[in-house]
Amino acid sequence: MLFDPRPKSTRSELFDRDAELSELHRLIDEERPLVALTGVRRIGKTSVLRVLLSEVNIPFILMDARGLPANYGLRDLYALLSSGMSNKGFIESMRSILESIRGLRIMGFEVELAWKGRSALPLPVLLDYLNKRRVIIAVDEAQCLRGPRGGVFLEALAHAYDYDDNITFILTGSEVGLLFEYLGVDDPSSPLYGRRVDTITLGRFSRDDSAEFLRQGFREAGVEVPSHYIEAIVGFFDGIPGWLALAGSTVVSARGRIGLEELRRQAVEVAKRELMEIVEARGRRYALVLKLIAQGVKRWSELKSRLEEAEGRIVPSSVLHNILESLRKLSIVEDYEFLDPVYKEAARTL
Ligand SMILES: Nc1ncnc2c1ncn2[C@@H]1O[C@H](COP(=O)(O)OP(=O)(O)OP(=O)(O)O)[C@@H](O)[C@H]1O
Ligand SMILES: [Mg+2]
Incomplete structure (x- = not known):
């Protein structure tokens, strides 16, 4: 399957x-x-x-x-x-x-x-x-x-x-x-x-491959899913097969009767639990940094000042540098971009 x-x-x-x-x-x-x-x-x-x-x-x-x-x-x-x-x-x-x-x-x-x-x-x-x-x-x-x-x-x-x-x-x-x-x-x-x-x-599936992956999976499960719905799923999960498979199996269990919003919510919930593990292991400050990057902050100076604003204290540059470096090594954020769109959504809710 x-x-x-x-x-x-x-x-x-x-x-x-x-x-x-x-x-x-x-x-x-x-x-x-x-x-x-x-x-x-x-x-x-x-x-x-x-x-x-x-x-x-x-x-x-x-x-x-x-x-x-x-x-x-x-x-x-x-x-x-x-x-x-x-x-x-x-x-x-x-x-x-x-x-x-x-x-x-x-x-x-x-x-x-x-x-x-x-x-x-x-x-x-x-x-x-x-x-x-x-x-x-x-x-x-x-x-x-x-x-x-x-x-x-x-x-x-x-x-x-x-x-x-x-x-x-x-x-x-x-x-x-x-x-x-x-x-x-x-x-x-x-x-x-x-x-x-x-x-x-291993890279992501292209949009076409993602759609084909979903079509094949739905065919295999005998569930009819309209193509605009398939396109919407593809649009959100950005070619990551594990998310596509999770979304596909959720749609199959609901016999096709589940809204896109609910599908996204469930995936974001899973991603949020994974991010929380990182925050719990490394500290609350990670949650703030992730949230700010998810909100679109793309520059060092802005990130630093907004983090300091939120915490009410001055954060040494080396500390923030270490957090960004750790997030890069964890393959979560690189150059102020999330590598996984579902993690990005989840980070907004931290
Ligand atoms: N090429 C593929 N064809 C079919 N299913 C796939 C493919 N790649 C991944 N999957 C499905 O996506 C999910 C994640 O795959 P897998 O566990 O192999 O990924 P992973 O990179 O090892 O993930 P993790 O980093 O979480 O360990 C599984 O449900 C798997 O069946
Ligand atoms: Mg694995």
Whole structure:
């Protein structure tokens, strides 16, 4: 189902993305060490990644780093890795290698990893074993690996980059600036300094593709929707497939009887919850800055004075600079523009 809210996992469920998938296949065929798959939230990164993995016929480990707690520890990291390795296909194709690793045990189709103590298995050692075969290690939302223990994975990645030619890492990230800051290929203090990251960025659907996506989804669900209504949905959601799919499935559940305003309201509500998480984690000032930018403020001096007006206090330039820089790294606002129109609407209501 095109409007299924979950990420897709086969090409037949996926609308378009053929060019991006061919490019990814090429990078895998060329055995590139490190590939990044980036794009704003809901653009289809997880779907494209899963479709790719379903097609390559190479054993893979897939981990969702969003599952890590904010200040995760070594145990959390090993738990994530062990759950990524605990899949039947991977274990079956890697069994003889896995069985030879000290600190790793196979229990049915689950993998136990020792993370501390005498039999602890350091990640670079594990990777050297896995390298005996061609393997893909995929981390969804890899910027979530940042944190006090972020260096552990990064050092293992840098080791594999230099020594384990059979391993390709694919990292996705919706907070693109944070992902690249974590990797630090331009940062002399990073273990990955100077390494190359082959990057594929998923863009929005064109207006025509967006309309076609909706038409196909409605046809599939057997719901008739007039074309001016489809055009209106396309106009609001700006080619972001996740929003189009959400709108489509809402229209389908209502058998077509739902107004555009209600559709927008529901999406804005979802986006607002996501923005609130950021505000709660980073402070109320973020809400004010987001709101001012959503209201159309496009210049530094105006933003600063209106923020100061609203707060009744003088805000140091460096503080405001940091907020704008963080919003850029989170892929929310760039050059005073929201990357997602639904976030912009939601920010007005903060
Ligand atoms: N090319 C596509 N064809 C069909 N459905 C798609 C496509 N791209 C995305 N979707 C749908 O949009 C939603 C978001 O997709 P997905 O979860 O893959 O995106 P994402 O970029 O990983 O999002 P997030 O940043 O939130 O993790 C899902 O419902 C998915 O099924
Ligand atoms: Mg995703």
